[in-house]
Amino acid sequence: MGRAPCCDKANVKKGPWSPDEDAKLKEFIEKFGTGGNWIALPQKAGLKRCGKSCRLRWLNYLRPNIKHGEFSDEEDRIICTLYASIGSRWSIIAAQLPGRTDNDIKNYWNTKLKKKLIMGLNSSNPGKFTQPFSGSLQTQPQPLSSDLSQLYRDYNSLCLQAAKSVSAVELFSGPQNFLHCNSDNLSFLSTSQCSNNYQQNQEGLVDLQYYEYPGKDNVNMLVFGGNEASCSSSDGSCSQISYGKEQVIKQEDQMGCLYQGFNVEESQKFMLHHGKYVDHGDHHHHHVDPISGFLDQRANGVLGNNSQYLEEVKQLISTGNGSNVNSFVFNDENKTDHERGMYYYY
DNA sequence: AACTAAGCCAACCGCCACCTG
DNA sequence: CCAGGTGGCGGTTGGCTTAGT
Known part of the structure; x- marks a missing residue:
């Protein structure tokens, strides 16, 4: 027997978040916090989303002080150094870069930084x-x-x-x-x-x-x-x-x-x-x-x-x-x- | 202009560690 | 000690955008 799903897959919305959903989630968390229970949160907030999805949306996009946009040379250097040392431990790397999320850094490394490093080597x-x-x-x-x-x-x-x-x-x-x-x-x-x-x-x-x-x-x-x-x-x-x-x-x-x-x-x-x-x-x-x-x-x-x-x-x-x-x-x-x-x- | 390929990134999935009763 | 629930994490996917032909 497999593990029970964390939510009712048939009744949750998937895919990109709408501005309306973002607003609902943001408002709820700012008012009541997460309550230490992400699974129960979507229902309380009136969202047809999986708790995990809410958590991810909040952590990676909605929470305050998230930094978007270009990575600086200093950030590049820190990522390279830490990757060299600990590998793909993105959450630990992210902890050293205020405002950056692990997902962001992971995407950045996989799509750009890795190539950038090689280009530097080749050039x-x-x-x-x-x-x-x-x-x-x-x-x-x-x-x-x-x-x-x-x-x-x-x-x-x-x-x-x-x-x-x-x-x-x-x-x-x-x-x-x-x-x-x-x-x-x-x-x-x-x-x-x-x-x-x-x-x-x-x-x-x-x-x-x-x-x-x-x-x-x-x-x-x-x-x-x-x-x-x-x-x-x-x-x-x-x-x-x-x-x-x-x-x-x-x-x-x-x-x-x-x-x-x-x-x-x-x-x-x-x-x-x-x-x-x-x-x-x-x-x-x-x-x-x-x-x-x-x-x-x-x-x-x-x-x-x-x-x-x-x-x-x-x-x-x-x-x-x-x-x-x-x-x-x-x-x-x-x-x-x-x-x-x-x-x-x- | 139309089509295809490549790039990008938000979101999902599944595993695992930790917590709690 | 054990089992179930939950959060956290890293790998992967899929869809949108951009670049190239």
């Missing part, structure tokens, strides 16, 4: 995402657009501020480009410990760069730490990332985050990042499966550094189902637990 790197790759891999990293840099900067500082242990960055490209960061996906520059493991620039921020992925114009490789990236840690170990021919690309930070790639062919490279790690403050790095969210303590080094699964990985990527999400599942029963999982590449 500072003309052709970067729109032209098919032809030629050799760029040897010089391209700087991120200032918009994106600013976003990462805000994002990083927000994470530090919130002392969040895990957060994520996914850089999607292609027709549905957008920058997405939230706490449910991949880990990336989040805590002070983690950031310290990357070479920081003069501003104390991590340098981020990206490359095109040759042969797949929708794929980009996100690189952090620069060409000479290195990291040091409390135990004195150091990993280095390198880009030369025949070299395995690998970087592991002291949070246990592993970033790894291979030379697929000459000048063809990609990076893989498997799962995410959470530092619980006890110096143990717990692996979190990005899909299930389950914690475990699997060892690093997934897929190994000898490229033994190279052909298989290449196959998986080349037969991608057209999705713009640059990921594949490595879930062969013959593989060890360490090797199985969801992989992302940039």
Whole structure:
């Protein structure tokens, strides 16, 4: 048996509100308040509407101090920063923008802001995402657009501020480009410990760069730490990332985050990042499966550094189902637990 | 001018967390 | 502790408007 409907669907009006209905609702609430019961309100107010519909109309349109019209640059920035940090938690984002409703912000993000962000990215790197790759891999990293840099900067500082242990960055490209960061996906520059493991620039921020992925114009490789990236840690170990021919690309930070790639062919490279790690403050790095969210303590080094699964990985990527999400599942029963999982590449 | 596609946004739907008896 | 009711939330839809052909 299904749940009982909140109102008699047959006897309620749906669709756009008329000025007369707006006036009735506004007058009633200004006089008597909501009474803490939206379900009973429409009848009392003489409206043939569902209580939920009344609530939505009041909150999103009729209540005082609702701000309509263009979003300011500052509002844009706040939305981007918060979206990068917490994802589509529109009500929380709306709470930071007086006068704006969650619905408004959600619509604005989905229809305009997301595109605006991508335009900014593309305009500072003309052709970067729109032209098919032809030629050799760029040897010089391209700087991120200032918009994106600013976003990462805000994002990083927000994470530090919130002392969040895990957060994520996914850089999607292609027709549905957008920058997405939230706490449910991949880990990336989040805590002070983690950031310290990357070479920081003069501003104390991590340098981020990206490359095109040759042969797949929708794929980009996100690189952090620069060409000479290195990291040091409390135990004195150091990993280095390198880009030369025949070299395995690998970087592991002291949070246990592993970033790894291979030379697929000459000048063809990609990076893989498997799962995410959470530092619980006890110096143990717990692996979190990005899909299930389950914690475990699997060892690093997934897929190994000898490229033994190279052909298989290449196959998986080349037969991608057209999705713009640059990921594949490595879930062969013959593989060890360490090797199985969801992989992302940039 | 007529038609189509794309953009936009108000409103709806269904799930879920919380509250209360 | 449990079950039902309600509010809140995020994803999605549908219809109106605008832009393009």
